[in-house]
Amino acid sequence: MLKITILTIGDEICIGQVVNTNASWLAAKCTELGCRIVAHSIVGDEKEIMISELNRLLPISDFIIITGGLGPTHDDITKPVLCEFFKDELVFHEETLNQIEFLFKWRGLKLTERNRGQAFIPSKCTPLKNLMGTAPGMLFSFQNKYIVSLPGVPAEMKGLMENEILPLISKLILIRKEEVVLFKNIQTHGIAESMLADLIGEPSEFLGNGTLAFLPSYKGVRLRIGVSSGNFEEARKELKIIEDIIIKRAGKYIFAIGEDTLGSTVGKILKEKQLTLAVAESCTGGLLGGEITSTEGSSVYFKGGVIVYSNDSKINLLKVNPETIEKFGAVSKETALELAENVRKIFATDYGLSITGIAGPGGATPDKPVGTVWIGISDKVKSEAKLFTFVHDRAVNRERAVGSALGWLYNKIK
Amino acid sequence: MLKITILTIGDEICIGQVVNTNASWLAAKCTELGCRIVAHSIVGDEKEIMISELNRLLPISDFIIITGGLGPTHDDITKPVLCEFFKDELVFHEETLNQIEFLFKWRGLKLTERNRGQAFIPSKCTPLKNLMGTAPGMLFSFQNKYIVSLPGVPAEMKGLMENEILPLISKLILIRKEEVVLFKNIQTHGIAESMLADLIGEPSEFLGNGTLAFLPSYKGVRLRIGVSSGNFEEARKELKIIEDIIIKRAGKYIFAIGEDTLGSTVGKILKEKQLTLAVAESCTGGLLGGEITSTEGSSVYFKGGVIVYSNDSKINLLKVNPETIEKFGAVSKETALELAENVRKIFATDYGLSITGIAGPGGATPDKPVGTVWIGISDKVKSEAKLFTFVHDRAVNRERAVGSALGWLYNKIK
Numbered sequence: 018m019l020k021i022t023i024l025t026i027g028d029e030i031c032i033g034q035v036v037n038t039n040a041s042w043l044a045a046k047c048t049e050l051g052c053r054i055v056a057h058s059i060v061g062d063e064k065e066i067m068i069s070e071l072n073r074l075l076p077i078s079d080f081i082i083i084t085g086g087l088g089p090t091h092d093d094i095t096k097p098v099l100c101e102f103f104k105d106e107l108v109f110h111e112e113t114l115n116q117i118e119f120l121f122k123w124r125g126l127k128l129t130e131r132n133r134g135q136a137f138i139p140s141k142c143t144p145l146k147n148l149m150g151t152a153p154g155m156l157f158s159f160q161n162k163y164i165v166s167l168p169g170v171p172a173e174m175k176g177l178m179e180n181e182i183l184p185l186i187s188k189l190i191l192i193r194k195e196e197v198v199l200f201k202n203i204q205t206h207g208i209a210e211s212m213l214a215d216l217i218g219e220p221s222e223f224l225g226n227g228t229l230a231f232l233p234s235y236k237g238v239r240l241r242i243g244v245s246s247g248n249f250e251e252a253r254k255e256l257k258i259i260e261d262i263i264i265k266r267a268g269k270y271i272f273a274i275g276e277d278t279l280g281s282t283v284g285k286i287l288k289e290k291q292l293t294l295a296v297a298e299s300c301t302g303g304l305l306g307g308e309i310t311s312t313e314g315s316s317v318y319f320k321g322g323v324i325v326y327s328n329d330s331k332i333n334l335l336k337v338n339p340e341t342i343e344k345f346g347a348v349s350k351e352t353a354l355e356l357a358e359n360v361r362k363i364f365a366t367d368y369g370l371s372i373t374g375i376a377g378p379g380g381a382t383p384d385k386p387v388g389t390v391w392i393g394i395s396d397k398v399k400s401e402a403k404l405f406t407f408v409h410d411r412a413v414n415r416e417r418a419v420g421s422a423l424g425w426l427y428n429k430i431k
Numbered sequence: 432m433l434k435i436t437i438l439t440i441g442d443e444i445c446i447g448q449v450v451n452t453n454a455s456w457l458a459a460k461c462t463e464l465g466c467r468i469v470a471h472s473i474v475g476d477e478k479e480i481m482i483s484e485l486n487r488l489l490p491i492s493d494f495i496i497i498t499g500g501l502g503p504t505h506d507d508i509t510k511p512v513l514c515e516f517f518k519d520e521l522v523f524h525e526e527t528l529n530q531i532e533f534l535f536k537w538r539g540l541k542l543t544e545r546n547r548g549q550a551f552i553p554s555k556c557t558p559l560k561n562l563m564g565t566a567p568g569m570l571f572s573f574q575n576k577y578i579v580s581l582p583g584v585p586a587e588m589k590g591l592m593e594n595e596i597l598p599l600i601s602k603l604i605l606i607r608k609e610e611v612v613l614f615k616n617i618q619t620h621g622i623a624e625s626m627l628a629d630l631i632g633e634p635s636e637f638l639g640n641g642t643l644a645f646l647p648s649y650k651g652v653r654l655r656i657g658v659s660s661g662n663f664e665e666a667r668k669e670l671k672i673i674e675d676i677i678i679k680r681a682g683k684y685i686f687a688i689g690e691d692t693l694g695s696t697v698g699k700i701l702k703e704k705q706l707t708l709a710v711a712e713s714c715t716g717g718l719l720g721g722e723i724t725s726t727e728g729s730s731v732y733f734k735g736g737v738i739v740y741s742n743d744s745k746i747n748l749l750k751v752n753p754e755t756i757e758k759f760g761a762v763s764k765e766t767a768l769e770l771a772e773n774v775r776k777i778f779a780t781d782y783g784l785s786i787t788g789i790a791g792p793g794g795a796t797p798d799k800p801v802g803t804v805w806i807g808i809s810d811k812v813k814s815e816a817k818l819f820t821f822v823h824d825r826a827v828n829r830e831r832a833v834g835s836a837l838g839w840l841y842n843k844i845k
Contacts, residue, residue, distance in 0.1 A: 029646045031468050033458025034655060037451055044447025054445050057473035090628045090645045131625045172827060211545045214504045231504045232443045241448060302724025306717025306738040313792055313825055321744040323737050324720040330735040330778060364744060378727055411727055413586060
């Protein structure tokens, strides 16, 4: 197995100002290729700890991927640190300067001295052309291992990985005849983690050499199965055996195998059945539409929606009867029903999906605490509404409302 | 300075299936208290590497915060690992069982044997009551240091931190008379990182003992200034001096000091000036509304919007002239103008904000590549539209469209 470690450099990550999405993206991509991610490490922009981490990670890695600290400002010190680690020095690299000049020209900006300095790179590295930014990637080969330093800007890091590093890793796995590790996701919705574990039964009885992990989130429990094997084909076969057993035991709660989300799964079904959808959102303020349209090509089945964040907009735009709101409140079964039905009619879609609730922290009443959410679904035959009670903060309540709405719609149309 | 390290346990984080938002939340909270976050480490659910990491982190930490691996399923091994590390054994803890039983009763579920097992905890720890889940927190005191193990479910981890650990850390800083480290954010929009650095000038000339970091993102460049000092008051004073210099030099691009986002900043201004807003979204599908309503209390100024994901909905709901779409296209200055103006009129708000664009990967035409986005703003005096050209993938283009719309509105109303 090709052992990978990921070293993220940057005070902003270390002190928690920025979430480390780079590391998870990197890990997921390398895992897909069959590598084993041994560890992640995050340290601030400090020379001593960066060097001590490189020394610690080197013996447990075949490949170290470093991100961050390559910007043009004084706080970025990855390049001098790598020079010290490899006993190397910075040299001018003409091609890199050409690329920097090209980028500035294309953006219509004047090249600064600061950015010109980015064309100096350690002499022992192979520079990797960054098509989207001014800091090149730098690949070092050392003790039969590789160390690559990439910029922290996500799009630049991803471009360099996809164009240079992932192909190199694939080649290494083939050449070195490395064992591969493969994983597969089984996505469930509507069942708690411990109940799902009971349903699936004792893992050791059917896993063989494989692994099974339970990953609960606000959007459902994801199961991850994994196997390691001498080659891809063998690994895929073993995964399939475990997958089939789990489907047999918990199929009722499984909505997708693989990376599909509830949103993209719902989208696939709508597309396949040539059905269309519109949404009416109150407390989620557009997040449901945002989630549905995060899937490319969603315009085939998603026609739009109305963000009815005020009572007036519920009444004027979605023709909710003012008496309904007065009598039952904006967060009520009756309002959810009218929202779902009317948005369906106005957008002339097959389904209307509505959310109205109290996300918090304000807005609660004695009989409607924070987390009270009514979800409505309307099709050409009937309209229904369900009460959900969440107990979290604003952000989580909104996320759970979106997940519950999509989960219920999924069960209706699957 | 109280030195903190954060150890995240879990294959799902290690292989990149789940983004480590816990670690950034934890780091941000401890940073706020004046602690120094020395390092983060993420390892899979494997005994050997977990123990070796505990051994590595202990000498460089005053406090280790561990999250994850406390669930009721077989893949969660943090408890036995802690027993081995501390040469301890699991004992039954009655109060924890009571809490687990209470939670199950409250949810109307039958207690499973699996969850009953969660009431066994290492004998040397102080158990911390988890109000939101079945796994208690576990606090160990060791060699004048602290190690706490918390569940990985974000809401449970946060509850335990806020109720138990953050107060303990505050007390430690006071008792031990630790030096504090304080940071402050200065948020900019509409200027590139290297230009901003040039504008601010050589940091060493005004920073004193402080630090300055540049944190570029798709939403703008955030500046982080930091100082360490003997006490809070002194540190705050030093921060203010640096802040004032930066405001003097780059004030034009600064929209907030602190944690405010563009969305919450726009919200504050709208509220203060008693102005209201409605949105019309095409390619962002609801994300703009979602971002605006992520701020609590946004219903005071945000009245709602329409997700016009189809031409029909642009024409029928927002009364865009069909000839406008036919002649100029749905992604055009003319359509953006009509969307902004009409959504303002229909919602009877002071401002209408519209986004129509090609998020990609599909939908491009020869003269309108992926990333072409028109943004419109309409108030009672006039309507305007601006062309933005982004060059990224679907998700980033949508994020940048939301940021640019809010940035432009901010400049109009500030």
